[in-house]
Amino acid sequence: MAAPMDSVESPEGEGSAGRRASGVELSVPSDPAAPAPLCPHGPTLLFVKVSQGKEETRKFYACSACRDRKDCNFFQWEDEKLSEARLAAREAHNQRWQPPLSRAQCIERYLSFIQLPLTQRKFCRSCQQLLLPVDWGEHGEHQLLSDISITQLRRPSQLLYPLENKKTHAQYLFAERSCQFLAGLLATLGFRRVLCVGTPRLHEQIRLAAPGEKSNTKSLLLDIDFRYSQFYLEDSFCRYNMFNHHFFDGKAALEVCRTFLQEEEGEGVIMVTDPPFGGLVEPLAITFKKLIAMWKEGQSQDDSQKELPIFWIFPYFFESRICHFFPSFHMLDYQVDYDNHTLYKHGKTGRKQSPVRIFTNIPPNKIILPTEEGYRFCSLCQRYVSLENQHCMHCNSCTSKDGRKWSHCFLCKKCVKPSWIHCSTCNRCTLPDHSCAGPRDGCFICGALDHKRSNCPNIGTFKRANKLVEFFYFLEKRLLVSSFLGAIYKSAKLSEDSGVLNHSSHRYVL
Numbered sequence: 001m002a003a004p005m006d007s008v009e010s011p012e013g014e015g016s017a018g019r020r021a022s023g024v025e026l027s028v029p030s031d032p033a034a035p036a037p038l039c040p041h042g043p044t045l046l047f048v049k050v051s052q053g054k055e056e057t058r059k060f061y062a063c064s065a066c067r068d069r070k071d072c073n074f075f076q077w078e079d080e081k082l083s084e085a086r087l088a089a090r091e092a093h094n095q096r097w098q099p100p101l102s103r104a105q106c107i108e109r110y111l112s113f114i115q116l117p118l119t120q121r122k123f124c125r126s127c128q129q130l131l132l133p134v135d136w137g138e139h140g141e142h143q144l145l146s147d148i149s150i151t152q153l154r155r156p157s158q159l160l161y162p163l164e165n166k167k168t169h170a171q172y173l174f175a176e177r178s179c180q181f182l183a184g185l186l187a188t189l190g191f192r193r194v195l196c197v198g199t200p201r202l203h204e205q206i207r208l209a210a211p212g213e214k215s216n217t218k219s220l221l222l223d224i225d226f227r228y229s230q231f232y233l234e235d236s237f238c239r240y241n242m243f244n245h246h247f248f249d250g251k252a253a254l255e256v257c258r259t260f261l262q263e264e265e266g267e268g269v270i271m272v273t274d275p276p277f278g279g280l281v282e283p284l285a286i287t288f289k290k291l292i293a294m295w296k297e298g299q300s301q302d303d304s305q306k307e308l309p310i311f312w313i314f315p316y317f318f319e320s321r322i323c324h325f326f327p328s329f330h331m332l333d334y335q336v337d338y339d340n341h342t343l344y345k346h347g348k349t350g351r352k353q354s355p356v357r358i359f360t361n362i363p364p365n366k367i368i369l370p371t372e373e374g375y376r377f378c379s380l381c382q383r384y385v386s387l388e389n390q391h392c393m394h395c396n397s398c399t400s401k402d403g404r405k406w407s408h409c410f411l412c413k414k415c416v417k418p419s420w421i422h423c424s425t426c427n428r429c430t431l432p433d434h435s436c437a438g439p440r441d442g443c444f445i446c447g448a449l450d451h452k453r454s455n456c457p458n459i460g461t462f463k464r465a466n467k468l469v470e471f472f473y474f475l476e477k478r479l480l481v482s483s484f485l486g487a488i489y490k491s492a493k494l495s496e497d498s499g500v501l502n503h504s505s506h507r508y509v510l
Contacts, residue, residue, distance in 0.1 A: 023049075023050055024047045024048065025048055025055075025280075025282075026045060026047060026280060027047055029078065036061060037061050037074075037076055038090075038091075039063045039064075039074035040093070040097035040098065041064060041065040041066065041072060042065075042241045042246030042248065043064070043244045044064060044074055044076070045061065045243070045283060046078060047060055047062055058077060058078070058079070059077070059078040060076065060077050060078060061074070061077075062074060062075055064244040064246075065241055065243055065244075067278055067279075099226040101230075103229055103234070103253075106229040107229075107233055107234065109130065109132060109230065110230055110231065110233070113130050113132060116132075120133055121146070121147065122136065122144050122148065123144065123145040123159055124143070124144055124145075125143040125145060125161070126142035127142060128160055130148070131144070145159070154207065154208060155204050155208075156200070156230075157173055157201050157204060160225075160227050173200070173201045174201040174336070175337045176339075178336045179201050180205065181334070181370065182205075183205040185367065186217070186270060186272070187217065189362070189366065190268070191217065191268055191269065192216065192218065193218045193263065193270075194206055194217060194219045194220075194271075194272055195220055195260065195261065195271040195272070195291070196219055196221045196272055196273075197223075197273035198222070198224075198273055198275055199272055199273065199274045199313075200223055202272060203219045203220075203221040203236075206218075206219040207219055207236075218260070220235070220236060220237070220256070220257065220260045221236065222237075222238050222240035222242070222257065223237070223239065223240060224239065224240060224241050226248075234252070234253075234256055238253040238256055238257055240253070240257075242273070242284060245286075245290045257291075258297070261291070261294055261308075262294075262297060262298030265298055265300070266295050266299050269295070269308070270310065271291060271309070271311070272311040272313070274336075275312075277356075281318060281322060285326065288310070288312075291308070292307075307328060309362055310326075310359075310361055311358050311359075312329070312358070312359040313336055313356060313357070313358055313359075314357070315355040315356055316331060316356075316401045316402060319357075319359070319401065322359050326359075329359045329361050330361075330364060331357050331358070331401070332357060332359075332360065332369070332383075332384075333384065333403075334375070335353060335354045335356065338354075338356075355402060357401075364382070364383035364384070365382045365383055367383070367384065378391055378398050380398075381398050385400075388400060388403055388404055389403070389405070394413075395414060399415035400415070402417065405418060411429075412429050416429040419431065420432075423436065
């Protein structure tokens, strides 16, 4: 998965609903029929800046796939008129940023590569490219891998370096545990075709079969990473931007996807997607609805009420946003973890565990979670839940979202996180150190409006100051306790000297 445009959803989800601070939101163009301007990542999206729930009057186009303008600096006001010279310069810029090889060239090279003897199959780790003998001279000083086997070619995600720019294409790949679970679950549910949108590891797992055997399940990978073009034929991979439903190779790739979804009249297919967590939910939902509409084109009128089965893998705190666009979805308790992410790991407890879950429109009673990993079946909810997720009789549901045991608030009439308290001023449950005045615009450290906290030049000073505050707070508590105990001891001593037993002082000590 890659991480584009900043999301305006809060990580605290439910408690922050309807109280967004400044940010950007997707907007509807004044002329929906007019094509959006293009950047290297395809059609741009129209955004509007929002401050304390109020939209600014002027809207702008920006890249759909990058949230940092250092990575894609496209910016254009909606009402801006460009000269022919600027339009030509933009077109030239977009072309310069395209992959060095076309899709057809990649396929031709791949077919030539697999015909080579093992000793001549080389992969350049520096350039992330499969090499033919004619290329060796150009890569003599680079880091090369030799004797690339067919098995390695079938697992390209292990050959390629994950892209680690968190603001553009931060690829976090499924851990083997999660990958095998998903592939096994899909087989158990009887799916014969899997549309993998941004899930290269799952695509590989599905296509793997024992030597001499053929996998019974087909898979098509849609991913923005052009490097996968060198490992797959046309029917296995399409370069695709999930934020604007853009197929980089045009109508030919679009038809590959359409044929895949509509095969067998659309029966036996599921879409599994693992979008970038930094992306806005709304453009993703729009794209997925377009893929659903493409699938529905192959349905008969009698099947018009059927839904395309979907697994949308995303953090649990986006639940309200996802269910807003897809009311039939519900969230599973299964924790998805990643190989190359320090936080999203299975087996951790409390707030350190992976927050990533599976949202699906498949009935939960059909999905069996592994009991050996700590999941159990709740007979009241008729679904599998984590061990810590206790059934609340007041809510009539297993209410925990993050793996911890939640507490029922009778004032809010719902279960809340164990770290939250009920604030009488805000009339809701929230974090103990929240601000009743609500969030502020701009930077939360220095108050400037031109940047956010993460980019504040004073963040180092702020962190050091926080540590000092924590230290003095700790010291102050120690001094208060010492003074308190000293006063009790003095009171008890006076009582003892006077021959009177002071029960209250002893009660405080206990």
